Amino acid sequence: MTTTPWRIPKTKHGHKTFDHIIACGKKLFSSKGFQATSVNDIIAESGVAAGTFYIYFNDKLALYTYILNDYKKKIRDTIHQDTKHCLNRRDLEREGLKSFIRFAYQDNLAYNIIWESLFIDKSIFQDYYENFAQRYVEGLKKSHAQGEVRDVDFETLSWMLMGIANFVGLQVLFRVHVTEEELDRVADSVLDILEHGMFKRPIGS
Amino acid sequence: MTTTPWRIPKTKHGHKTFDHIIACGKKLFSSKGFQATSVNDIIAESGVAAGTFYIYFNDKLALYTYILNDYKKKIRDTIHQDTKHCLNRRDLEREGLKSFIRFAYQDNLAYNIIWESLFIDKSIFQDYYENFAQRYVEGLKKSHAQGEVRDVDFETLSWMLMGIANFVGLQVLFRVHVTEEELDRVADSVLDILEHGMFKRPIGS
DNA sequence: TCATAATATGAATAAACGTTCATGTTGATA
DNA sequence: TATCAACATGAACGTTTATTCATATTATGA
Numbered sequence: 001m002t003t004t005p006w007r008i009p010k011t012k013h014g015h016k017t018f019d020h021i022i023a024c025g026k027k028l029f030s031s032k033g034f035q036a037t038s039v040n041d042i043i044a045e046s047g048v049a050a051g052t053f054y055i056y057f058n059d060k061l062a063l064y065t066y067i068l069n070d071y072k073k074k075i076r077d078t079i080h081q082d083t084k085h086c087l088n089r090r091d092l093e094r095e096g097l098k099s100f101i102r103f104a105y106q107d108n109l110a111y112n113i114i115w116e117s118l119f120i121d122k123s124i125f126q127d128y129y130e131n132f133a134q135r136y137v138e139g140l141k142k143s144h145a146q147g148e149v150r151d152v153d154f155e156t157l158s159w160m161l162m163g164i165a166n167f168v169g170l171q172v173l174f175r176v177h178v179t180e181e182e183l184d185r186v187a188d189s190v191l192d193i194l195e196h197g198m199f200k201r202p203i204g205s
Numbered sequence: 206m207t208t209t210p211w212r213i214p215k216t217k218h219g220h221k222t223f224d225h226i227i228a229c230g231k232k233l234f235s236s237k238g239f240q241a242t243s244v245n246d247i248i249a250e251s252g253v254a255a256g257t258f259y260i261y262f263n264d265k266l267a268l269y270t271y272i273l274n275d276y277k278k279k280i281r282d283t284i285h286q287d288t289k290h291c292l293n294r295r296d297l298e299r300e301g302l303k304s305f306i307r308f309a310y311q312d313n314l315a316y317n318i319i320w321e322s323l324f325i326d327k328s329i330f331q332d333y334y335e336n337f338a339q340r341y342v343e344g345l346k347k348s349h350a351q352g353e354v355r356d357v358d359f360e361t362l363s364w365m366l367m368g369i370a371n372f373v374g375l376q377v378l379f380r381v382h383v384t385e386e387e388l389d390r391v392a393d394s395v396l397d398i399l400e401h402g403m404f405k406r407p408i409g410s
Numbered sequence: 411t412c413a414t415a416a417t418a419t420g421a422a423t424a425a426a427c428g429t430t431c432a433t434g435t436t437g438a439t440a
Numbered sequence: 441t442a443t444c445a446a447c448a449t450g451a452a453c454g455t456t457t458a459t460t461c462a463t464a465t466t467a468t469g470a
Contacts, residue, residue, distance in 0.1 A: 009446085009447085010445085010446065010447090011445095011446065011447075013446085013447070014446070014447060017447080017448085048448075048449090049448060049449045049450055050449085050450065050451095051448070051449060051450070052447080052448055052449075055446090055447070055448075
């Protein structure tokens, strides 16, 4: 039996408090970052007593871990929802990229909270991306078997694609407003390069 | 006249103390991260009195800013040194990638300190990457003019290439040991994909 | 040699922090 | 309505934190 650093409430009323603390935590982590947010801040924001926080969470890290796990699922689900209609690898990459950036834009805590884990507990960060890469590799292998993807180092390709999504995501996130048209334009640019490479071929090849 | 949050010493002896504090700061930021390191930690590590720290630095952030600026130059210089012999864009990308990863591996504080800035002061992070992207765009435009690079969205391509370097770098950094051969192999994989794309072309195209 | 600017000290202060726990309240069930 | 587990409280405690400042030391060149 494994125990979590948080405690799931047993009554409806408890759930309300629990959820409220989480909502306030998200809000503060999102605006100030994890490290800059104190337990006192969370207590003040949520209006509960100090002791109440510790009924549900061992400490600040426990709340962070809970929220992070939440987002892991949410990101996967969102991308899955947005790409399940895709019939080929090109569409899958395009829609996956758009889905990731859109998600990060709509709720930038999702983005921050995973990156920040690198400075809270490196193993959380490493686990997250290695797991993501592993799934990516499996998908790419399937697409390769179906003749859609070239025979390359799939692990490196996975990390390349994650890097592209994250940094192109950043580029977009630095803008004030992001429209669906911009998202399409950026995704098209990326896919064009993933399709034809970045270099001009010598004439006649 | 602009003032820095740090104070350059005026004697040889002062420089010794100044440099020693910086070295200890680097060591601690590198192992524990910026946020987890307190001024007290730096004082204890360096063996100077509390007041001495404040002779040279306004606060912890000032020391961080100093180190960050140092690394900015160092990264640029290192990549420049390692790529100045390159005669074409392919070589430039390949050697630049290897240089970046090698640098990050040898001194992973350089890597951490820039990423962590996202959670210390977003504008530092944004400035750094937007500046880097801008230089990248200029370089790509030149290579395009010389017929080496296809006509694509250079800004998006810049962010893609930065994302690739950063994440493929991470992938490599997660390993315990990194050899020059591995670096070559990974760089070749990346360049192969940047050259030919990731997708298989339909037969006859 | 003396004057003085630069450098160094570390006890002291106050604010912020995480966490505990004795006490109180609630609501469902028997 | 009596009981009891779940939930909630917030004053209180000990710790860590950043920062100051009166005092001391050092090195140099006038």
